[in-house]
Amino acid sequence: MPLPERDIYYFIDVTLTYLNKITANEIVPRDPTIEFQSLVFSAYTGLLHLKGSAEGFVYITASVPFLQQLYGSRYGRGRFAEESCRDLMSDVTNVIAHNVRKRFGPALHLSEPHIFSTVPDDPIEMPPAVFVQPLLWRKEQAYFVLGLTSSST
Amino acid sequence: MNIMTGTEVFRRTATYEREAPTIRLHAPQWKLLLAFDGQRSLAEVALSASTPFAEALAQAETFLESDWIAEQPITLEEYLKRASATGNFSGGIIPPSVVLHEPKPEASRTETKAENGAAGHPPRDTGPVSRGPMRLSAIVDYIVSLAETIQLGQLLAYRVFLRVPPEILQSEDIVSIHLVDDTSIVRTGALQKAIADAVQDITKRTLPDSVYATA
Numbered sequence: 247m248p249l250p251e252r253d254i255y256y257f258i259d260v261t262l263t264y265l266n267k268i269t270a271n272e273i274v275p276r277d278p279t280i281e282f283q284s285l286v287f288s289a290y291t292g293l294l295h296l297k298g299s300a301e302g303f304v305y306i307t308a309s310v311p312f313l314q315q316l317y318g319s320r321y322g323r324g325r326f327a328e329e330s331c332r333d334l335m336s337d338v339t340n341v342i343a344h345n346v347r348k349r350f351g352p353a354l355h356l357s358e359p360h361i362f363s364t365v366p367d368d369p370i371e372m373p374p375a376v377f378v379q380p381l382l383w384r385k386e387q388a389y390f391v392l393g394l395t396s397s398s399t
Numbered sequence: 400m401n402i403m404t405g406t407e408v409f410r411r412t413a414t415y416e417r418e419a420p421t422i423r424l425h426a427p428q429w430k431l432l433l434a435f436d437g438q439r440s441l442a443e444v445a446l447s448a449s450t451p452f453a454e455a456l457a458q459a460e461t462f463l464e465s466d467w468i469a470e471q472p473i474t475l476e477e478y479l480k481r482a483s484a485t486g487n488f489s490g491g492i493i494p495p496s497v498v499l500h501e502p503k504p505e506a507s508r509t510e511t512k513a514e515n516g517a518a519g520h521p522p523r524d525t526g527p528v529s530r531g532p533m534r535l536s537a538i539v540d541y542i543v544s545l546a547e548t549i550q551l552g553q554l555l556a557y558r559v560f561l562r563v564p565p566e567i568l569q570s571e572d573i574v575s576i577h578l579v580d581d582t583s584i585v586r587t588g589a590l591q592k593a594i595a596d597a598v599q600d601i602t603k604r605t606l607p608d609s610v611y612a613t614a
Binding site: 251252254255258277278279280281282283284373374375377392394396 | 546550551552553554555556557558560561562563564565568569573574575576577578579580
């Protein structure tokens with residue numbers, strides 16, 4: 247049974263809801279694109295592999311300034327370091343995973359979050375097309391990326 | 400609602416003015432809605448907005464139901480002026496006063512039955528039939544218009560393009576699609592057919608004529 251658009255949108259919705267909670271609703275979704283040949287990776291990425299009712303992956307990737315602002319908004323003036331970027335990415339990805347698991351149950355299996363900087367440690371197979379949703383916050387960008395292996399999922 | 404003939408003149412309403420800040424429409428729909436000026440007929444508005452008449456008719460009905468436009472009665476003098484301008488004053492139904500479509504080649508006529516989102520099955524094994532280039536933005540806008548919201552429509556477009564063979568997209572150097580206002584033109588018959596088939600498979604709809612670029 248293919249995952250309807252409304253269910254696919256849930257991934258974006260839960261990401262936006264979480265980020266907006268931290269940023270006081272200042273995240274601005276920009277016009278999305280469909281990419282056929284390349285994946286976009288910013289400084290830090292949190293990735294989940296999907297199996298079951300949807301096959302593929304979902305990730306959020308953000309620049310250091312984006313994460314720095316996010317850190318400031320969430321923790322105030324604490325010391326910001328590389329580890330902070332990884333922790334923030336881990337938080338966002340875990341929140342997505344938690345909510346998605348709660349909504350879809352065992353029909354959709356999610357991997358443990360993979361957090362990496364710059365490019366993935368393990369190669370990611372490029373699906374036929376990926377959906378890229380840019381997210382803007384105070385002139386800094388992050389990207390929500392969804393890659394399904396086929397239209398029937 | 401009476402049958403519309405294209406000669407009706409509509410103006411935007413106070414309801415529209417009040418609701419405008421919260422109205423969400425696709426760009427082609429805005430173009431059409433903003434063209435209703437209380438002066439030009441529906442047919443003239445369709446032409447000015449580069450919208451096929453059948454689509455403009457359907458959109459006008461939607462706008463009427465939303466109370467965003469209302470028919471603007473015209474005086475006898477205006478009516479006579481319009482009628483005489485077209486040489487069609489016969490007291491009966493007056494056809495639109497402008498040319499709405501170029502005559503279509505015989506080969507493409509069968510497809511017009513499924514225009515405007517009506518479910519239908521295109522002739523799929525007749526091979527690519529060149530009807531001129533397609534505008535990618537118009538294809539995306541059409542797919543998006545089939546969904547309840549723009550976001551869901553954009554994901555529907557994603558599912559459609561997941562089904563288009565990547566090698567055909569590559570052959571036309573399409574590596575990316577902007578889901579708002581993409582400027583790409585689809586020229587080859589193979590890619591046009593692949594997209595039309597994908598739209599048919601995923602949405603069960605046939606692409607309308609409006610996706611073809613006008614000369």
